[in-house]
Amino acid sequence: MRAIPDQSGRVAMVTGANSGIGYVTARELARRRAQVVLACRDPERGRAALARIRSEVPDARLELRQVDLGCLSSIRAFAAGLDHGRLDLLINNAGVAMVPYSRTADGFESQFGINHLGTFALTGLLLPHLLAAPDPRVVTVSSEGQRFARFDLGNLNAERAYRTAFAYVQSKRAKLYFAMELQRRADAADLKLRSMAVAPGLTRTKVLTGGANSGRGRLYTTITRLLMRVAFRPTPEGAKTSLYAATTPDLPGGSYIVPDGLLQLRGEPTHRTRERAIHDTDTANRLWQLSELLTGVTYELSATPTRQP
Template sequence: MGWTADDVPDQRGRKHLVTGANSGIGLETTRELARNGATVIMACRSVDRANAAVTDIREGVPDADLRVERCDLGDLESIRSLADRLGDETIDVLINNAGTMAIPRSETEDGFETQFGVNHLGHFALTGRLLENLRPDDERDSRVVTVSSAMHERGVIDFDDLHGERAYDAWDAYAQSKLANVLFAYDLERRFLTAGANVTSIAVHPGYANTQLQFRGLERRGRRFRKAARWVMNTVLAQSASMGALPTLYAATAPEAEGGAYYGPGGLMNMRGTPKRQASSDRSYDEETARRLWNISSELTDVTYELPDPTVDGPRV
């Protein structure tokens, strides 16, 4: 049968912050966390869409403890503002979920290529600014869950052209950003281990899930035929967004979830089914690339983590 949403343990007394909580995987993750008693901070670019999602969730979970906070991951000032508003509020689990996929080249408010800027740099900056909010103790652990994609296997970190200024392919840029997610999650775990912190960093991917994320790039390009074809493929082949959310829920809540691991659907081609620990791409385990990416990310975002450089190896499948 495998691990399902019915296996999410009681989350009463625990607080989760979910980026991109208003749609797709983020919405379903938020719904199930709330159903199990968690307080969920919904960090979203659009407050209106987030409030609509709150209404949707409360139709099935009337007592859902939800709070909307605006956060545009494509704007470092917006990230800083969210961290300032949270102050010293304790967060048990940070879920780096929001993202954009295969869009025409554009730039964030800070001049980063949008996919790299939102999917990786935005979450790098947010995690760093909320590090002090993750306060584990003897009774409870803290976790950082970063949502990547199976497309990370295609990814290469092009340090000579991180922002696609010389050459840009929408899918290559997406794959690079998703590889950056996994490299970040693993390096963060190594730093937590080196510091002896009771915080774990876990990477996940949702498999092939039917969400609106896949259509946004096609919509921006005006690709009507491809949009129709994608709709047919999603209808026939994809699993639901609620199934796609299971690896995230597992990493965020299951007592047996391991730091430094990579979880995704364990069924057909690792694209469908219930969560299972998997191996990510060989490039994702390259510690030299991870540390170089970390240093560049810190320089670009002006966010420094109060963690030691890693001196231990993280787990690997």
């Protein structure tokens, strides 16, 4: 892990912090003295993660909060209950990958609903806390797989058909569009908010074998675990891009951080600018409008509120 600057005085939130990349990200921010909110769907696994980080970082300043990105009422309750005056850093890490067809509590296709709409709604509802910070930053975890998405605004919610891999990479492309459009809108409103997106590269986590994927059978689990053991990197390697985007002092808003190796699958973090989706302002704007309509969350980016300690 590269040298991460001291994070003393920063309040950070990491979604999906109970395992995988989110866990490592939360732990390393806490190790550098940030106050870290672990935003997790499962309270039991969240408590286990909290205890584990405290065993590894005894002086960690941690807090556990429950939120389900697949349920808009849960997201609203979570945001309404947040009692921090400000939020310096939000890392939108939580998500699902390659899951069988299902719908969220609000009727959205699960990969689109959780990965993109849940992230969109949560960020928008936390915006007052972010804008109360002197130098707020939002890091959204996309995927190297988004490069292969054939983005179809008319089939984001499996209106016509559902193909697992297609829906996954499309949801991750949506997260990249979201991060870039958030920066454009913050710039237009002359706000200091910095929004970045990252791709972690191939990383060993439980996202392909746990949760909704845990019931896909022994053959699927065996093959997937073997593939991850052979071709995927250890989890701390996958967290590098998130930590780089979260803590590099002079990194500009609108950055897209990916591994510098072949096909963005492994390597050290680098700033990628030659990505078509980054510059596709029309699709990003249309997706933003659709997301506001579906979630009922409208971003208030017209003025900067009073800073809070």
